[in-house]
Amino acid sequence: MSRPPTFVPPPCARPRTLRTARGDFAVLDAVPDRDPRGTVLMLPGYTGSKEDFIALLEPLTAAGYRAVSVDGRGQYETEGTDRPETYAQEELARDVLAQTAALGTAGGVDLLGHSLGGQIARAAVLLDRVPFRSLTLMSSGPAEVVEAQQIKVKILGDALATMTMDDVWAAMRAFDPPAEAETGGEELRRRWLRNRPEQLIATGRQLATEPDRVAELAATGLPVHVISGESDDVWPVPLLDAMAGRLGAHRTRIAGAEHSPNTGRPGPTAAALVAFWDGL
Numbered sequence: 001m002s003r004p005p006t007f008v009p010p011p012c013a014r015p016r017t018l019r020t021a022r023g024d025f026a027v028l029d030a031v032p033d034r035d036p037r038g039t040v041l042m043l044p045g046y047t048g049s050k051e052d053f054i055a056l057l058e059p060l061t062a063a064g065y066r067a068v069s070v071d072g073r074g075q076y077e078t079e080g081t082d083r084p085e086t087y088a089q090e091e092l093a094r095d096v097l098a099q100t101a102a103l104g105t106a107g108g109v110d111l112l113g114h115s116l117g118g119q120i121a122r123a124a125v126l127l128d129r130v131p132f133r134s135l136t137l138m139s140s141g142p143a144e145v146v147e148a149q150q151i152k153v154k155i156l157g158d159a160l161a162t163m164t165m166d167d168v169w170a171a172m173r174a175f176d177p178p179a180e181a182e183t184g185g186e187e188l189r190r191r192w193l194r195n196r197p198e199q200l201i202a203t204g205r206q207l208a209t210e211p212d213r214v215a216e217l218a219a220t221g222l223p224v225h226v227i228s229g230e231s232d233d234v235w236p237v238p239l240l241d242a243m244a245g246r247l248g249a250h251r252t253r254i255a256g257a258e259h260s261p262n263t264g265r266p267g268p269t270a271a272a273l274v275a276f277w278d279g280l
Helices: 050-062 089-103 116-127 147-162 165-174 185-194 197-209 214-220 237-247 266-278
Strands: 013-020 023-030 038-043 065-070 109-114 132-138 224-229 250-254
Touching: 013 050, 013 065, 013 089, 023 050, 023 089, 038 050, 038 089, 038 116, 038 266, 050 065, 050 266, 089 109, 089 116, 109 116, 116 132, 116 197, 116 214, 132 266, 147 165, 147 197, 165 185, 214 237, 224 237, 224 266, 237 250, 250 266
Parallel strands: 038 065, 038 109, 109 132, 132 224, 224 250
Antiparallel strands: 013 023, 023 065
């Protein structure tokens, strides 16, 4: 589970509702104090939320970029349904296209997805690459997660099908390492309880069964940035290196970071993102 350093947005950002043709989405909208050089739409990962990008918002706006992080359908502060088909990957990808259209950005949006968000972002680009200037895959691999993670999401999905969200939370925290069990407890718990279990079950299955669509993405010709930590227990870093090679993508490894460089090393991560976008 991602652990944002805080759930309080910086002064440059405001929580608001992004109204789209496919419904309303909760976002943090961070705007620079001058005309933006571009607009970035950021999609969080599995069990995550828009707050996972809070530490990036100030450095991105300082560099001149408008940065919008979003809760997807059924995530945290965005409403969902109890119908599993609502969370099919193509439906979530069409949500991203609607969000992009609602931002009304000339010149194309720089799309960024972390982990699961990267696979949803890829699906959106494969539906329609025209609204996008670039795609950044952050700690997001070419296909399904490693076997150990497949087992974890299967156990979680089975638990969510029979237990309350509160009981599942208590069970998860019981297995946390001591150093993690004491961090961000109440805010993380509040976020967890506002997720739709149907969304978590459906997207967990997607993580465990995602096909390799790298060749399809390469064929779009869209500039791609593959960024990760120097270690990753969801997709091995050498696998991410190989994916970047297949894509002809810009590749960045963030020293000292693991699966969530956006929260673990936000300063170097923001600098690497800006360097990529500035170079387009």
